[in-house]
Amino acid sequence: MKVTIKQWTGVASWKWVANDDNCGICRMPFDGCCPDCKLPGDDCPLVWGQCSHCFHMHCIVKWLQSQPVNQQCPMCRQEWKFNNK
Amino acid sequence: MANIAAQRIKREFKEVIKSEEVAKCAIKLELVDDNYTELRGEIAGPPDTAYEGGNFLLEIKVPETYPFNPPKVRFMTRIWHPNISSVTGAICLDILKDQWAAAMTLRTVLLSLQALLSAAEPDDPQDAVVARQYKENLEMFKLTARHWTNVYAGGPNVNPECDEKIKRLIDMGIEEHQARVALSSYNWDLERATEQLFS
Numbered sequence: 001m002k003v004t005i006k007q008w009t010g011v012a013s014w015k016w017v018a019n020d021d022n023c024g025i026c027r028m029p030f031d032g033c034c035p036d037c038k039l040p041g042d043d044c045p046l047v048w049g050q051c052s053h054c055f056h057m058h059c060i061v062k063w064l065q066s067q068p069v070n071q072q073c074p075m076c077r078q079e080w081k082f083n084n085k
Numbered sequence: 086m087a088n089i090a091a092q093r094i095k096r097e098f099k100e101v102i103k104s105e106e107v108a109k110c111a112i113k114l115e116l117v118d119d120n121y122t123e124l125r126g127e128i129a130g131p132p133d134t135a136y137e138g139g140n141f142l143l144e145i146k147v148p149e150t151y152p153f154n155p156p157k158v159r160f161m162t163r164i165w166h167p168n169i170s171s172v173t174g175a176i177c178l179d180i181l182k183d184q185w186a187a188a189m190t191l192r193t194v195l196l197s198l199q200a201l202l203s204a205a206e207p208d209d210p211q212d213a214v215v216a217r218q219y220k221e222n223l224e225m226f227k228l229t230a231r232h233w234t235n236v237y238a239g240g241p242n243v244n245p246e247c248d249e250k251i252k253r254l255i256d257m258g259i260e261e262h263q264a265r266v267a268l269s270s271y272n273w274d275l276e277r278a279t280e281q282l283f284s
Contacts, residue, residue: 024187024188025152025187025188026092027096027097028096035088035089035092035093036088059187062153066150066153066154072186074186074187074188074189075186075188077186
């Protein structure tokens with residue numbers, strides 16, 4: 001028997017590899033997006049701090065903006081530095 | 086109310102309902118309005134403290150900027166504690182002020198308040214009268230706190246001596262709570278309390 005493929009559709013799944021299921025700031029799942037976004041993925045990325053804690057980028061930026069003096073990780077209170085690795 | 090605040094409170098509410106502390110009756114959380122801006126909390130007085138056996142109600146107001154700013158929390162149940170105003174129920178606790186962090190939740194706030202009842206900070210007082218008594222006469226402080234827990238929070242420890250002194254002042258025409266405050270402030274010295282009330 002000979003089969004001729006006329007068309008095919010690829011399906012892939014993805015998930016963020018984070019050390020937790022939910023964002024500690026908005027408490028929404030990392031595989032979803034922050035409450036201000038509609039679609040998860042590159043438009044609502046995750047970021048890591050050097051302390052290894054992870055948040056939606058939009059959430060941590062809002063938190064840092066609300067802290068005029070000490071920019072600390074909301075989980076461990078270490079000074080917040082983005083981990084660029 | 087801002088989207089993020091309401092959504093987060095909804096999730097936190099479920100989280101508290103399912104928590105083991107609720108199962109152990111140590112904390113409780115109820116909604117006051119439908120838009121998740123006001124809640125009512127309840128904490129059990131910790132064992133081996135003057136507050137044991139009492140249940141303390143808390144007013145919780147969630148600001149629109151939550152969780153970037155802390156919830157506003159106040160004791161509705163009257164309490165005798167160095168870091169809680171015996172008049173207004175206002176609380177002096179760092180995490181409800183400048184030490185708030187967005188990762189904290191209503192559950193951790195309730196547990197922190199319960200911890201505050203076990204470990205007062207008399208050097209950072211909200212109620213100076215209570216704090217002074219705590220530092221100068223710890224036994225008198227415990228007796229007073231236990232009495233207030235009995236009267237206002239449903240605690241089991243009745244103190245007939247306190248009740249009797251309050252009754253004496255009521256008989257002189259003083260309102261009950263006012264009498265209790267005066268006696269509590271003067272280490273249950275009936276003479277000095279009377280003097281202060283009639284001066």
